[in-house]
Amino acid sequence: MAFPYLTLLIALPLIGTAFCLLFRRQPDECRWFALGSTLAVLVISCWMFSLDPDSNGWLLREDFPWIPSLGARFTLAMDGISLLMVALTGFLQVIAVAISWHQKKHPALFYALLLLLESGILGVFLVTDLLLFYLFWEMMLIPMLFLIGIWGHGERIYAAVKFFLFTLGGSLLMLLAIIGLYLLHGQQSGDYTFALDALRQTDCGAWEAWLYAGFMIGFLVKVPVVPLHTWLPDAHTVAPAAGSLDLAGLLLKTGVFGILRFAFPLFPATAAASLPLIAGLALVGLFWTAWCAYLQTDIKRLIAYSSVSHLGVVMLGLAANDEIALQGAILLMVCHGLTTGAMFAMVSMLRRRTGTRNLAELGGMWNEAPVFSCFFLFFAVASLGLPGLANFSGEILVFVGAFRTMPVFAALAVVGVVFAAAYILRLVQGVLWGERPPGRSWPDLTWREGITLGLLAIGTLWLGLYPAPFLEPLQQPVRLLLTATGGLP
């Protein structure tokens, strides 16, 4: 039996968590445990790019018995899509640890929760057993809840509870759907199992639409899709920097990933029928949140809304049912993770210096902190989709692909890009340009901050200039998925 690399991936952050809790009186050591375990995940996931997939698209598979009485197994599997997501998780968690290096309040517990969260996210990206999936899905929720509730700013309890209610409401519906599917399949075949491959064979009959809806609502809350999105601006705004980074960079992606891994393959026919609806919701959300973003005065909230708007493009790529668009959507998730993550990181650096996130009280950074300003501008124009930088690669593929299957929707989505320019440039003008508020002076980036942002910038450039190595592993899984939903011509 081969070495269980996937289990190791999930276990590494857990080991880090355990160490952090054990050595909670030595915060300096905890920091290095956190960095060490996140780096280990990143290195292993980078090595995984060298693996070759089998005929079903799996790069690695691991299977252990778990709860035999229920037929639940500890099954992990990785294809090209999960590979990208895992690598993104590894990368962003390193950044998350780096930007919270000087965590003052309960540092050990903070890092422990951050690592627990990583373990949960990695689990979601790797499991193919539905019960186990649900376990990991909920496992992400708890650390995030505490990260917001304990380390947040402002109205953190309200935001934490709101986040919790939305996502729990969604995931309960999903749990109902999982159990329903489990029982249906058991009755039909006599084999009570939570294995994804087996459940795909289930004939759900009249239940199919309901089960599909249960899954989808759970996922769409997470993405989030309008009108299930209002938890996000609040949660992002109050969350600590690492929390916002993880929320935007990773947690939102678990929703999209869930759709690709579970909702679409389990119910391909219903999924195909629902695509226009998804595209419509995606498009409404794209404009809706772009307009909201344009009005915000709190820059973190502005970026939070812009994040929902970008996810609208991703959802359009999913709904387009086209090879180019779907690859673009998955690539865009990675790009968005980097650029929006960087924006959130920069907002927290800005707040540490100025003590405010209010656009009206900011301005004139360009003279004060030129290095900071260059990075800020770089990530801002990346997130408005400047060609040659990350987001563009994903967006253009989504648009090209979507134009084949739903030209009107695609054209409208391109209009949305105009609004992206409007709110991003408003942000740039408000923060970097204009007069500096009198009597204030702010230091430029520290070395640690500069290196952190430099890494993100390199990633952004790489994805923009040469995304081919990241698109290549997607080819086979995307084709397999589209075969199921009838998206291949």
Next chain:
Amino acid sequence: MQDYSLLWLIPFFPLVGSIINGLFGKKIRNEALIGTIGTAAIGASFVVSCTYFFKLLGDAEKIHETTIFGAMGSGTWMNVGQLQIDWGFLLDPLSALMIMVVTGVGSLIHLYSIGYMHGEEGFYRFFSYLNLFCFSMLMLVLGNNAMVMFIGWEGVGLCSYLLIGYYFEKKSAGDAAKKAFVVNRVGDFGFLIGLFLLFWSLGQKGVRTIRFTEIAANAHLLENGGTIVTIVTLCFFLGATGKSAQIPLYTWLPDAMEGPTPVSALIHAATMVTAGVYMIGRMNGLFAMAPDTMMVIAIVGAATAIFAASIGLAQNDIKRVLAYSTVSQLGYMFLAMGVGAFTAGIFHLMTHAFFKACLFLGSGSVIHGMHHAYHHAHLHDDPQDMRNMGGLRKKMPITFITFLVSTIAIAGIPGFSGFFSKDEILWWSFGSTRGGWILWVVGAIAAGMTAFYMFRLVFMTFFGEQKTDPRAKDHIPESGLTITIPLMVLGALAVIGGYIGVPAILGGANHIHHFLEPVFGQAQKLHAIEAHGSHATEYGLMGISVGIAVIGIFGAWFMYVKNPEMPKQLVAKFKWLHTAIFNKWFVDELYDAMFVNATKRAGRICWKGFDLPIIDGIVNGVGWLVRGFSAALRYTQSGQIHSYAMAMVIGAVIIVAAYVL
């Protein structure tokens, strides 16, 4: 077969220059060194461009494609589902001519900026942006596929944004920059939709490509004059109206004058704004297939030419006059493209780059001098207002001579460069198979207006008595050598630049026509696009247009030199007309009301009208209920959130199990 594999060097040099100055400029601090790095970077590109240009002149094969790694087939950018995008370059006579203009004029303007930007706090930043702009523009010009072109297309937009906002502490500069970018984005929408539609329409015929040469070779697969070709080209044209400031997307360009004057010369006159014209030239095969689109282009071009010229008649800011003049001259180029006079359009692009760059740099020299004088006298008058000028010809002789020469060129006086290119456009708009006499009439009237407002500018600035504040008037110096050398070179080009395109009727060989033949000849032949008419007609039209120009000049002289009181009387008499023209026909106000305010209103409805009261209201209600219950159940629960979660999970399992079983 010759080797063109080092084409990538041309955009590469300015990129390196930009990075060096951007990263280390603040540390270098030495203006001479920063300026030299920036100028040397674009100068190196100019040298490479010259090498390739002359190589191409002597080469029988006129169309060459390479990638950054040399041979075709390498240098992949993206490759998804038969959509292959390479980092590829294309050198043909059209792009060769363009790189000569961009690097040549670019080098001169870099040199000029060393003197003009002297003492600015952001000196290094300026040169970094300017180099980055040249890089983007060269990518736009050299790209062998629509995506590389789009990189340059957006890149020049970004640099334009940064340079308009160069004086970022001024709110007006920030607003103008944002406006330029967003309006351009509207145009980009057209570009992208056009590209997608083209890609999939050709894809249906079995050709999935975005390479220009392959598009041209397979264009015949689409229906000639059909709906698809018309929509595709109209979309691309929308993109062109954004970048090249045509109706309806021209409003950003006059505001863009907030940037430093060398920027106005390089980006907003000579190079970037001509990108739309270049793009149509690049896809001429496609446009030639869509006569309806061509007609739209010709009409929009002619309308823009006369509309912008009308606004130029009444402006008092020296740079604004030149800005509207640029919009108007770009209109001529589109008129040319629309009537199928592709060569004439590109020819005018080139001569316009010379004389308009010279005019802008000349105005910069004037502003520089005025600013110096006001600074010396501690005054805060507007150094760009022509009403404060007058009589400067004695103070700034070199600036005056070069400015006058360029003004004669733009007015279309025979012998100067502008005459040859403008006359060819007018001839084609009358005699082309895609033209019409009404286009000629509009073009000729606009030419008269051009002559009028340009000489009005010259008379107000350089002639008459000096109206500058007495405390400052004796302190206006001629500019230094880094400023006057580029002026003299460009002034010379504004005179002789036209001689590469002397028409046959005047005994010329029309070199440029033959040079560009490999690019435009095929489409023109295929769709029978040609200008025809007797020699007498051609001579006659030429005479009339020159006559109109002379009348314009004479009118300006009569109103601003002979009877200086007359403009005021006229303004008083036609108050409403002057108000309308002076306020740019109120188009900005109209757009604000229609688009900007509408966006804000939509945002308010979504956010304050729906998100907060309705969705959050429901959620808060649920939260309130939960809190109520939990207060009642407090004694049975630990009060910790994860135990709620566990309870809910277990409860859900039991409910479903009971229901289904």
